[in-house]
Amino acid sequence: MSMPKTVAADPKGVLAGYHFLDGDHALAEGALAAGCRFFAGYPITPSTETAERFAERCPNAGGLFIQMEDEIASIAALIGGAWGGQKVMTVTSGPGFSLMMENIGLAAMTETPLVIANVQRAGPSTGLPTLVAQQDMMQARWGSHGDYRAIALCPDSPQECFDLAIEAFNLSETYRVPTFIMTDETVGHMHEKVVIPPADKIKVVPRNWYQGPKSDYRPYKFTGKDVAPMVKAGDGYRFHVTGLTHDERGYPALTVEQNKKVVTHLIEKIDSNADKIIRLEEKDVDGAEVVVVSYGITSRIVSKAVQDAKAAGIKTGSLRLITIWPFAEKRIRELAGKVKAIVVPEINYGQMVLEVERAAAGKCKVISVNHCGGAVHDPDTILAAIKEGAK
């Protein structure tokens, strides 16, 4: 599909300048800069600061914050808010993310653009509410029932929380798809320098509003490549939206043939554009014996482990997944043919490593470095895995 036109950000939402912010606050600033003007949320550690920041800042930006009665209500309000014409966002952590799953499916099915940030904490269940984890990565892919695709990004710094919040809105609007920012407690709570550019330097994808005769409007098209433009409630289109399998008009059409059209489209609109969506950060990958694949806060620890491995004489590269879903399987497959081993440290008992193994398809060793959550890795555990991989 052709890439959508971007416009400069609305200056009302842009707090241009140099800041010392934590990741949670940077997310709120990114959302405001991206044009988000409606935020419905429910408090949950360690994500609440994003909601608080948005609540404080939004009246001056001409937006609205509402604290809903739970996370289910929050995401339901977002879907309503998106069809009411606003760019919408919420923030949560594991337990709230679990509660949102059914309506994430509604957003996927109705092709509703919205952004959810999950500031991950250690689980399962209430787990370690104030401590870091990366345990919801597969939930971001498979969490709601039925077949669908979503996009997920993963920042490794407060600066990237700001940048990727804008990117998340842009992707969400481009593909009419729920988009997740899968950050974590440590990035959420660490303070670092965050540079917010002036509004005219921030590129924002506006809602793709339908322009044409009212009678010709169809809320959906099932091309598998691009998505139909949108309208908002109140503009006189008298359109219908349902979570049932539907036709181009949005009317229920409960047949196997139509379900094939719809589901194929939901999957293909992301898969066929994966190359455009996926962003990676690679360092010293060419000629490396071992490549460490990581994401989020773990990438920060990997820097130290890679440095130590190089000092020990091992040719080591690193690849950081900025886009988690869709997964960068093509690039991993390529690398697997060139390296001895891929090391995958993550703060869980092995989630994204399953994707790496699938893409590597036995062409190199894949070494998982697990962590139960509650802390980041000791760089030495990653170093040990690199050494093992280089053998």
Add this chain to the structure above:
Amino acid sequence: MTYANSDTEFRQDSPMAEFLRMERMPHIWCPGCGIGTVVNAFAEAVKKSGIDMDKLAVVSGIGCTGRVAGYVKLDSFHTTHGRAIPFATGLKLANPELKVVVVSGDGDLFGIGGNHFIHAARRNMDMVVICVNNFTYGMTGGQLTPTTPATAQASTTPYGNYEYPFSLPSLADAAGASYVARWTSLHARNVTQSIREAMNRKGFSFIEVIAPCTTLYARRNRLGDGLNALEYYQGDAEIAHGADTRTVDIDFQGKIKVGKFVDREKPTYLEAVNERYANVLGDEYQLYGKTQPEREEEARREAAARELEAERMRAEDEAMDEQEGA
């Protein structure tokens, strides 16, 4: 392009064609079901009120009544089970010029969605919630709902219901709703009048309509057909405007108190938001780009339109009374 449900051009000449998506007829509701009566009453209320249908949105949850959103020719949303109210909350707050009406069933609004109902009422969120209360989950085959009267049979209480049911007007009243009314599907004209009244006022309005589920609830409880249900309503419904909502419980096949129970003025959620922010931030506060004078002007226009519609309703009432008196 052919659609799965495409048929029937001839229905376009129906008097309801302006209001319903005739291309989606026939609807799924059973003979004797009360939901269609409520849809008709809603259509009548919309027509009589002269409300701009382009600014009117309907949100439904899941279930038999949840299908209402699919049939009305308005911006309409068929959402997830129990979540019509928070969806409607987002819709209204994202586009405050909309009039938002939620139409859903007792299981959807008060079982799985009960929490959202009380919070929307507490916030005095600007919306009309119409609950078609047929005492059962119809779509799934006649299970117990939070409103099923004690001792009634349901598929999941095969020996009779032993739970205490919710009295919906009492719940709405206690949670802070601005307007609370109850009718049965026999009282079609009153339902129309209540919906019209509710749409013409601010804040959270709740209208319960007791309606028959002939296929499941009535059959399982050996209550006869749709006509028998209407006869029951005729014999046992008692108009009690202003009744204390603590006294309007419904026993199995017992008396049904109907009428307008609550009608009180208080600031809506958005009015409270606007007032608070305008006080603290002054002219800097511009929700979705609207300045305080613009918002005030809009509020004045809306108040004038409401007054006009209230005047029309009063005049029609008087004419109706005269006609009935003659």
